[in-house]
Amino acid sequence: FHDPSYYFKKQLFATALGLLCLYVVAHMDYHWILKWAPLFYVGSLILSGLVLVIGDEYNGSKRWLSLGPLSFQPAEFAKVAVILFLTFLICRTRKKRRSGGIVFAGKILLCILPIVGLVGTNNLSTAVIILGIAILLIFVSNPKYLQFVWMGVLGIGFAGIFLSLESYRLERLAVWRDPEAYDKGFQTIQGLYAIGSGGIFGTGLGSSVQKLGFVPEAQNDMIFSIICEELGLLGAIATIAIFALMIWRLRHIAMHAADYEGLLIAGGILIHIAIQVILNIAVVTNTIPNTGITLPFISYGGTSVLFLLGEMGLALSVSRQCR
Numbered sequence: 001f002h003d004p005s006y007y008f009k010k011q012l013f014a015t016a017l018g019l020l021c022l023y024v025v026a027h028m029d030y031h032w033i034l035k036w037a038p039l040f041y042v043g044s045l046i047l048s049g050l051v052l053v054i055g056d057e058y059n060g061s062k063r064w065l066s067l068g069p070l071s072f073q074p075a076e077f078a079k080v081a082v083i084l085f086l087t088f089l090i091c092r093t094r095k096k097r098r099s100g101g102i103v104f105a106g107k108i109l110l111c112i113l114p115i116v117g118l119v120g121t122n123n124l125s126t127a128v129i130i131l132g133i134a135i136l137l138i139f140v141s142n143p144k145y146l147q148f149v150w151m152g153v154l155g156i157g158f159a160g161i162f163l164s165l166e167s168y169r170l171e172r173l174a175v176w177r178d179p180e181a182y183d184k185g186f187q188t189i190q191g192l193y194a195i196g197s198g199g200i201f202g203t204g205l206g207s208s209v210q211k212l213g214f215v216p217e218a219q220n221d222m223i224f225s226i227i228c229e230e231l232g233l234l235g236a237i238a239t240i241a242i243f244a245l246m247i248w249r250l251r252h253i254a255m256h257a258a259d260y261e262g263l264l265i266a267g268g269i270l271i272h273i274a275i276q277v278i279l280n281i282a283v284v285t286n287t288i289p290n291t292g293i294t295l296p297f298i299s300y301g302g303t304s305v306l307f308l309l310g311e312m313g314l315a316l317s318v319s320r321q322c323r
Contacts, residue, residue, distance in 0.1 A: 014302030025313030
């Protein structure tokens, strides 16, 4: 874009907005925010539906909505909305629940399937994250293993349907098994070259060769491979350790929350961060098929960092009232 600081400036602007959002949300009572959870969920359904109709398409994916010069991904908002809506539903039904665990889990999961279906039509990876958040949050609220047998069968069924709807999704499975045999395996192979060339100590911060046009989307989904190249194995371990520390702190907040609502909100945020970090690193190392999942707080993306910092504000709001 004829500007060495193009990505930096845009990310700095989004991060500044995100920090402001974090500060405001952290000083709000999460119980008050939770009252608006159904409205947030309906809003996420409307926005996700609009993407299918008037959304902007980039790199073959229709995931963005434009508001004048600004664009954002409604799928990022949907993750936060689902955490709040699930907390709202579970807390409401928990007080009145008389049915068994399977019936309870089924009713909660059915309420989330519309957003999973809408998001999954053009963003399967985010739909998987939302479904994972829902299933694990239901488990936190009702830790009985039998209900998750049929959830697993249902999940496999939905995955099969989504994979069969688009031929390129099935092709990704073949590319994953043998990336060198397909042209679309180029990104995976170049990412692995970056990881391998980093060694233990790396080539030095800013000294990556692979990011100079070899690794596609080096600033987005594949940024962990550049971290491995520039900072080596030690840098990769340090990055994972920072996320582990964040997840441990979120667990601490959840375990010491003032009430059940706080526990579920902090638990939902923990689940979201953990799933996204694990899936991103698994994709970059070719442990699972390649799909568009960003590394939280590190990958480029204004919408992502804005809503992630908003989630951290929610966690801090719960933390302020901890026992």
